[in-house]
Amino acid sequence: MLFNSLNFALFIPVVFLLYWFVTNRNLTFQNILLLVASYFFYACWDYRFLFLLIFSIFLDFYTGHKIHSAKRQAGKKFWLWLSVGVNLGFLGVFKYYNFFAGSFTDLLSHFGFRASFTTLNIVLPVGISFYTFHGLSYVFDIYRKRITPCKSFVEYSVFVSFFPLLVAGPIERATHLLPQIQQKRIFDYDKAVDGLKQILWGLFKKIVIADNCAEFANMIFNNPAHYPGSTLVLGALFFTFQIYCDFSGYSDIALGVARLFGIELLRNFAYPYFSRDIAEFWRRWHISLSSWFKDYLYIPLGGSRGNTWSRIRNTFIIFLVSGLWHGANWTFLAWGALNAIYFIPLLLSKRNRTHIDVVAKDGRFISIKEFFQIIFTFGLTAFAWIFFRSESIGAALNYIRGIFSRSILTIPTGASLSGGSSNPVTIIALTVIFILMEWAGREQLFAIAKTGLKWPKPLRWTFYLTLVIAIFYFCGIQQQFVYFQF
Structure with missing residues (x-):
C-alpha cells in the first residue's frame, strides 16, 4: 500500500475516524487499533513477511526483559547478543547472503580457485532494515540502562510497527516514541x-x-x-x-x-x-539513520577521540556500514567510501561542526x-x-x-x-x-x-x-x- 495510492487515501480516513471517534476513550483500544492497522498495512505488501515482523517484535520484547532482569553482566550480554545475532542474522540472510556469496566466489576465481555457492531466490521483506534497527536500539538502550523494558507487548509492538514509519522510517528511538504511545492522546485541531x-x-x-x-x-x-x-x-x-x-x-x-x-x-x-559542507549535509540528510549510527556504532568505536588513525578508521567504518545498510552492492560501498573521503578533511581540521x-x-x-x-x-x-x-x-x-x-x-x-x-x-x-x-x-x-x-x-x-x-x-x-x- 503506497502513500501515493488510492488505497492509502481510503485507509487513512477509516483508521482516523475509528481512532478519534470509537476508541478515543480508552488508550489500550487506541493502541490495539494502531497495531491492527499497522499489521494490515504491512500485510498488504506480503502477508507472509508479517510473521517475520511479529517474530522480530517478540524477540526484542522478550530479550529486553531478560537483559533487565539478569543479575550478572554475563547474563545481560548473552541476551543482548542473542537479540543482535538473530536480528542481524535475518537481515544478513534476506539482504546480504547473495551479495557476499557472489563476491566470495569472484574473489576465489581471481586467485584461480573454482567455487560455487548456492544463491537464495528470496524476496527482500519491505522495511526489514528499518524495523530491525528499531528493535536493536531498544535492546541497546535497556542494556545501557537508558530505559526500562516496556511492560505492554501491544505498546512495544506499536513502537516498532507504527504504520507511517514501518517501511521507510524515520528510525525511531524508544526514548522518544514509546512515552507518546503510553500516554493518552487528545485530538489537537491545529x-x-x-x-x-x-x-x-x-x-x-x-x-x-x-x-x-x-x-x-x-x-x-x-x-x-x-x-x-x-x-x-x-x-x-x-x-x-x-x-x-x-x-x-x-x-x-x-x-x-x-x-x-x-x-x-x-x-x-x-x-x-x-x-x-559535507558534514552539515550529513547532519541534515536521513537524520534518524545518521544519529543511530553515531550513537550505536561511531561513539562506541571511540568517535572522534583518539589519534588520527583512529578517527580516520572510525569515519570510514561508519560511512561504509551506512553504504552497506542501503543495499548489497559494491556501488553502495563506493558511495559510502566517497562520502568518507569528503568528510575526513573536515574532521581532521576540526571544521566538521562549523x-x-x-x-x-x-x-x-x-x-x-x-x-x-x-x-x-x-x-x-x-x-x-x-x-x-x-x-x-x-x-x-x-x-x-x-x-x-x-x-x-x-x-x-x-x-x-x-x-x-x-x-x-x-x-x-x-x-x-x-x-x-x-x-x-x-x-x-x-x-x-x-x-x-x-x-x-x-x-x-x-x-x-x-x-x-x-x-x-x-x-x-x-x-x-x-x-x-x-
Whole structure:
C-alpha cells in the first residue's frame, strides 16, 4: 500500500475516524487499533513477511526483559547478543547472503580457485532494515540502562510497527516514541491541520518532482552511451532531486500522518541541499539513520577521540556500514567510501561542526561565500549519487567517463530525451520553483509550514488548491518509493 495510492487515501480516513471517534476513550483500544492497522498495512505488501515482523517484535520484547532482569553482566550480554545475532542474522540472510556469496566466489576465481555457492531466490521483506534497527536500539538502550523494558507487548509492538514509519522510517528511538504511545492522546485541531499540510507537501515532492525526475533519470542512467556528457550531467541532477524528494517526501507524509493521530515522529530531513559542507549535509540528510549510527556504532568505536588513525578508521567504518545498510552492492560501498573521503578533511581540521545553524538564518541575505559553498557541496553530493544510482561500479565509471568528455560542452536538448511522457524543460522549471519554495521555508519544519499564515484566507486556500492541482496534473507513472528497497 503506497502513500501515493488510492488505497492509502481510503485507509487513512477509516483508521482516523475509528481512532478519534470509537476508541478515543480508552488508550489500550487506541493502541490495539494502531497495531491492527499497522499489521494490515504491512500485510498488504506480503502477508507472509508479517510473521517475520511479529517474530522480530517478540524477540526484542522478550530479550529486553531478560537483559533487565539478569543479575550478572554475563547474563545481560548473552541476551543482548542473542537479540543482535538473530536480528542481524535475518537481515544478513534476506539482504546480504547473495551479495557476499557472489563476491566470495569472484574473489576465489581471481586467485584461480573454482567455487560455487548456492544463491537464495528470496524476496527482500519491505522495511526489514528499518524495523530491525528499531528493535536493536531498544535492546541497546535497556542494556545501557537508558530505559526500562516496556511492560505492554501491544505498546512495544506499536513502537516498532507504527504504520507511517514501518517501511521507510524515520528510525525511531524508544526514548522518544514509546512515552507518546503510553500516554493518552487528545485530538489537537491545529496539529492535525499542520499534519495535513505536511502530507500535502510530501505528496507534491514525491509525485510532482521525484516521480517526474525519475522518468528522465531512469532513461539516462539505463542508456548512458546514447547521450552526450551534458545530458549525463542532467541525468545526475535529475536523480539528485529524485532521491531527495522521494525519500524526504515519504518522511513528510509519515510525519504528517503520525501527527493526525497525535504522535510526533523524529525529523528526518532538514534541507540538506542547502548545506555548506559535507558534514552539515550529513547532519541534515536521513537524520534518524545518521544519529543511530553515531550513537550505536561511531561513539562506541571511540568517535572522534583518539589519534588520527583512529578517527580516520572510525569515519570510514561508519560511512561504509551506512553504504552497506542501503543495499548489497559494491556501488553502495563506493558511495559510502566517497562520502568518507569528503568528510575526513573536515574532521581532521576540526571544521566538521562549523555550520550548525541554517544558512542565512533569520531571513538575512546569503553571502557569496555561502552560495559557492552550497554549490560545491551540492556538486560533491550529486557526483556521489552516480555510484548510488548505478547498477555496478563499472557502469558508474563509464557514466562518469561519459560526463568528462568533449560532449559535456554541448547543450542538452529535449530531442535527446524524447520518449518520455513529460517535458524535461517543464520538470526543470518545476524543480526550480520547488527549490525556491524550500529556500523560503528553510527555517521551518517543512517548507510550507508557515506559508500563507498571514495571507487572506482566499489566497491561502488558492495556494493549497494549486498544489493539489499540480499533484493531479503532473502525476505520471506511479513510482515506488526508492527507500522501500532498503
